[in-house]
Amino acid sequence: MKLSQVLIKPILTEKANAQQEKLRRYAFKVDRKANKLEIKKAIEEFYGVSVVDVNTSVVPGKNKARYTKAGFIQGMKGAYKKALVTVGEGESIDLYSNI
Structure with missing residues (x-):
């Protein structure tokens, strides 16, 4: 899988x-198919920080009605994969720089 798709x-x-x-x-x-090693490589490449730990979980979908x-009207909010990434001591990721 390409790192830009992770x-x-x-x-x-x-x-x-x-x-944070x-x-x-x-x-x-x-991405649901991404593993921990791919997530670690993508974070290190895009944000330039050292990753200490990666925890992943699949968040289940929810039923929505209105x-x-x-x-x-009934619908479903889709499931997704969430990654919790711990960065090295003294490092941080600026998530608001591209806004």
Whole structure:
């Protein structure tokens, strides 16, 4: 798998931001087929930091429903793979630089 296809986007939530500040741990949405070694190589190449640890989990999809003028609409929010990446001591990733 190409390294440019591994990372989809960073996850920017309150919980993820708290982990960035305290534990130097960053959350990313990654391709479902990517393994830990590919994720580590992609982070090191794109952000120029040394990766200490990579934890992955598959977040299950959720059912979503909404009432509209057209009636009751049901759908599904898809499952995705999440990677928690811990970077080396004294290093950080600037996720807001491209905004």
